[in-house]
Amino acid sequence: MLNMLTFQELIFALQKFWSTQGCIIVQPIDVEVGAGTLNRHTFLHVLSKDAWNAAYVQPTRRPTDGRFGKNPNRLQHYYQFQVILKPIPANPQEKYLDSLKSIGLDLIDNDIRFVEDDWEHPCIGASGLGWEIWAQGMEITQFTYFQQCGGFELSQIPCEITYGLERLAMCIQNVDNIYDIIWTILPSGQKITYGDIHKQEENEWSYYNFLYADTDMCFAHFQNYHDQALKLLRHGLTYPAYEYALKCSHLFNVLDARLAIKPTNRPIFISKIRALTKQCAIQYLKITDTTL
Amino acid sequence: MKLLFEIGFEELPVSEIETAVKFISDNIKENLDDLRINSEGINVFSTPRRLVLSISKLSKKQYDLITEICGPKENEAFDSEGKLTEIGIGFLNKYKIDPRLSYIKEKNGNSVLAIKIHSKVLLTNKIISDLLIKIVFQIPFTKTMHWESSKMRFPRPIRWIMCLLNNDILPLQIAGVASSNKTCGHRFMSPNFQEINQETYFEFLHKNNVVIDKFKRKEIILDKAKKLAKSIGGILVIDESLLEIVSNMVEYPWPILGQFDSKYLAIPQEILICEMREHQKYFAITDINGNLMPNFIAVLGSKPNNEEKIAIGNSKVLKARFEDGSFYYEEDLKKKLDEFVDEPPEQLMEWASLLNNNSNLRRAAYLSKADLNSGIVSQFPELQGVMGGIYALHSKEKQEISQAIREQYYPRYAGDKIPSTLLGVYLSLSNRLVILHNNKLPKGNADPFGVRRATVGFVKMILERKLDIQLNGLIADKQILDFIMGRAYNIFSEEYPISIIEATRSVSDFNLCKWLARIQALHDFDYSKISAIFKRVNNIISSKTYLKCIKLNLKEEIEFKINNAIDEIYLDSDYKSILYKLSSIKDMLDKFFAEILVMDIEQSVQNSRLTLLSKIYEKIIYIADFSKLK
Known part of the structure; x- marks a missing residue:
């Protein structure tokens, strides 16, 4: 029990590992998002040719x-640990596997597997090829070589590694x-579980969502x-416009959970959001990339 | 010479590995032939991480090639004094050939100047690397990416290349990776790169936990999985496509047995099997009565130290999947099936009512697409139909309606069963009529929307169920009609002579069963003796104009006999007996033509005789157009 990482130690360990690998440890975005990819530290930063190595919860x-x-x-609310590596290092899979070792995961005894899973996020015009990574049959990470973002073919291909922190913790612990994941053990010896922190709100949010x-x-x-968002784009305010596009994306997800959007209407909503994020991408590139 | 070529990459998707193996196997020999290199003993192997081409015998160099080239005509190449003209010199210079090596040759009745060219002979080691690179670039993968500066496209990054010609490294470079004589073993069990040679390579892989032969991996999986199932008194549910997938997912297969809580067996077993197969790639196990057991086989990718721990880990994941499945299932059960109907499938219902106007079919058609809006089908599209059937029963729909909904997509592939009930067949036919009318008809071999497959199933159901449907009364679109008739034609031609199929096609009035029945009747009948005389009747009738008589003015005894015999033939669906009766008038007809002049000078007699022949013709043409028979 003592040798195993708590949930918060797991986060510390991954931050430390990727920090040692040269990643900037940035912080989460404070808007509801459906994936770490939507955080501007990924969505906007992968667009340019410049190097960008970052990690965040x-x-x-x-x-x-x-x-x-x-x-x-x-869960309807959970934590991803997102790593973005641009340009791709010489052997990204090995680096990832090293990160698993660094948090105490035995690769053989967890039957670590790279299982094909191409990823696509239509709302932000992003797609890539890669895998879901299994540990004992459980998906613990999504590993993607981005090919497109904001509707653009990327000239510098990044590698995105997204850990599902809860799944990883279940494996380690x-x-x-x-809900039985140990979040931390207080100096008094009292164990705080994931359930203590999140169970009640999971229940309440499920009622809200459904x-x-x-x-x-x-x-x-x-x-x-x-x-x-459109108004902000007209004023050239890329970051605020992007956040409003994200708010739309979250509302779309809520409406989807409420079964309020007919299947035939889904593409209309998705294309509205995509049009916004694409404009944001164009404006971001205008600021950062003079070659465009 | 021996060639050993291994490309190592990050785990490739299953279908892409298959594509690569097939493409290289299909093309390498031909490519080598084109390069004039003799080869023997070609083998292609694969795992998710490597593609291996091994050739046990390659010629050291290209074989000789002499090509003859014909140039200008003799009288243009030489002047009257026998000297080369400018044209002649130009031709020889173009190929840099000494005039003494040229000669005169007869070609198509002309004398022409000709030369022989010896193609350059190159050494295999100089040209084969380009071929290997070319073939790797040409593999028709479905989905590729780029990842490095050369922008080469491949399904996943290439990480190493091992290439040996005999035991020398054959230098080549793909996507920035240069070839070497090193390879590695299993990713986790023996990850280090080592130098190998022709003699040690396969031994190295074996020792380092890579089973390079996919068929061997399949065998290992099947063998052990069966034993594990047997160890608990069960039977492995052999799923060929799953076995294919799993054997392409690992370099070192290691099947283990796991179990799940038997309370989940309350969920329909189709859902459980689907969860196991689609999400987890697990094999299911049944007892001897075919009931699902609370166990599964997972195929690991390496040999574990603690098998039990991994089995427990896998069953935890499965538990979450089943929880999810039961969540959707129970949510779905809160509604009746008809509450899932969002927009009634109007087009389908219309076809159903045209096929058979019956209230059960109407109801089945109305409900048939409702399950597409259910939670389970949103998760597992392949359960469409099956879930509709299950939910129909829960919603207290009639048993036969549930069954029809369940089987509405049968037959799903060539050789699949057709729906077990007539109601199901009508529903499946309606589905296919919708597909036929909503998609472009396929040309050539492509069938992107499954229109051809749907149509073949359509025809098979009609024939197997002997449905008396006149298609031109059902379908107005001429192209679609022809397309369906074309599929039927193809199906028939697998068993019957083309001439019989053609002779009966137009007379069968777009009724597939009647068409087939005529084909069968003719096929079983020796029509060679009657065919000539029937053709004669046909010729006379179609070449003469005459007034049809209402009352026949018959004179001769033979005419009366024929007329009586003809009146005895009823045009029902007993084609065999019609044929038999027709053939029995053959001798009478011979006599008729021998003794009687059809074109009698008396007009009414002539008309009468032609009318008599036309009566015969009507009976003949009812069976087949004999003019098309061989």
Whole structure:
């Protein structure tokens, strides 16, 4: 028990590992996002040709994945640890495997596997090729070579490594249920679990996402945020416009969980968000890349 | 010479590995032939991390090639004094040939100046690296990426290249990676790179935990998985496509047995098997009665130190998957199937009602697409139909409606079963009519929207169920009609002579079953003796104009006999007996043509006789157009 990392130590260890590898440790974005990729430290920074190596924790929301606190490994709010490496180092897979070793994961006894999984995020016009990485059959990481972002073919290909921190902790701590993960052990010896910190809110947010989110309000906000983003883009304010695009993306996810968007209408919403993020990408490149 | 060529890469997707192996196997020999290099003993191997080409015998150099080239005509190449003209010199200079080596040759009745060219003979080691690079670049992968400055495209980054011609390194470079004589073993069990040679390579892989032969990996998996299933009194559910996938996912397969809580067996087993296969790549196990057991086989990629720990770990993941499956399932069960109907499938319902206007079929068609809006099908699209059937029963729909919904996509592939009920067949036919009308008809071999496959299934169902459907009464679109008839034609031609199929096609009035019945009747019948006389009847009728008589003015006894015999033939679907009766008038017809002049001078007699022949013709053409028979 003593040799194994707590949830917070796991974060420290990964930060330390990637910091040693030359990554800047940045902080999460304070807008609801469905993936660490949407954080501007990834979305905007991968667009340019310049080197960019960064790592950060990103709290992530996926309304449809809520299970009222009852599923052993599904959450509507969870933590990703995101690493972005640009340009790609000589052997990124080895680096990743070293990071697993550094947090005490035996590669053979966890049957670590790279299983094909091409990744795509239509709202931000991003896609790439890579794997989901399995430990004992459980997906613990998504590993992607970005090819496109903001609708642009990338000239400098980055490698994105996204750890699911809860899944990783379950593996290291050998627990069956997310809520049993030891978050930390206080000096008094008291154990604080993931459940202590998150279980009640998982339950409440599941009710919100599936039952009580006011869909009229969400549709109205979607429209308002969308208009705001357009206005900001006209004023050349890329960062604020991008955050408003993210707010639209989250509202879309909530409406999706509420089954308020007909399948035939989904592409319309997605293309609206994509148009915004694409404009943000164009403006960002205008500022940073004089060759465009 | 021996060649050993290994490209090492980051784990390639299963389908891309298959593509690469197939492409190289199909093309390497031909490519070597084109290069004039003799080769023997070509083998292509693969794992998720490497592609290996081994050739046990290669000629050291290109074989000789002499090509003859014909130039200008003799009288243009030489002047009257026999000296080379400018044209002649120009030709020889172009190929840098000494005039003494040229000669005169007869070609297509002309004398022409000709030369022989000896192609340069190059050493294999000088040219084979370009071929290897070319073939790697040409592999038709589905999805590729770039990752380094040369921007080469490949499904995942290439990390090492080992290339030996005999035991010399054959220098080449792909995507910035240069060839060497080093390779590595299993990623975790023996990761270090080592120098190898022709003699040690396969031994090295074996010792370092790489099973290079996919068929061997399959065998290991199947063998051990069966034993593990047997150890708990169960039977492995052999899923060929899963076995194919799993054997392409690992370099060192290690099947283990795991278990899950039997409470999940309350979930329909289709869902459980789907969860195991699609998400986790696990094999299912049943008891001897075919009921799912609470166990599974997972295939690991390395030999574990602690098998039990990994089995428990895998079952935890499965538990979460099943929890999720049961979450969706129970959510779905809160609604009745008809509450999932978002927009009724109008087009499908219309086709169904045209095929058979019956209230059960109407209901089945109305509900048939409802499961597409259910939670389980959103997670597992391949369970569409199956879930609709399950939810229909839960919603207290009739058993036959549930069954029809469940089997509405049968037959899904060549050789698959057709729906077990007539209702299911009608529903499946309706689905296919929608597909036929909503997509472009395929040309050539491509079938991107499965239109051809859908149509073949359509035809097979009609034939197997002997459905009496006149297609031109159902389908207005001429091209679609022809497309369906074309599929039927192809199906028939696998078993019957083309001439019979063609002779019966137009007379069968777009009714596939009647078409087939006519083909079969003719095929089983020796029509060679009657064919000539029937053709004669046909010729006379189609070449003469005459007034059809209502009352026949018959004179001779033979005419009366024929007329009586003809009136005895009823045009029903007993084609064999019609054929038999027709052939029985053959002798009478011979006599008729021998003794009687059809074109009698008396107009009414002539008309009568032609009418009599046309009566015969009607009976003949009911079976087949004999003019097309061989």
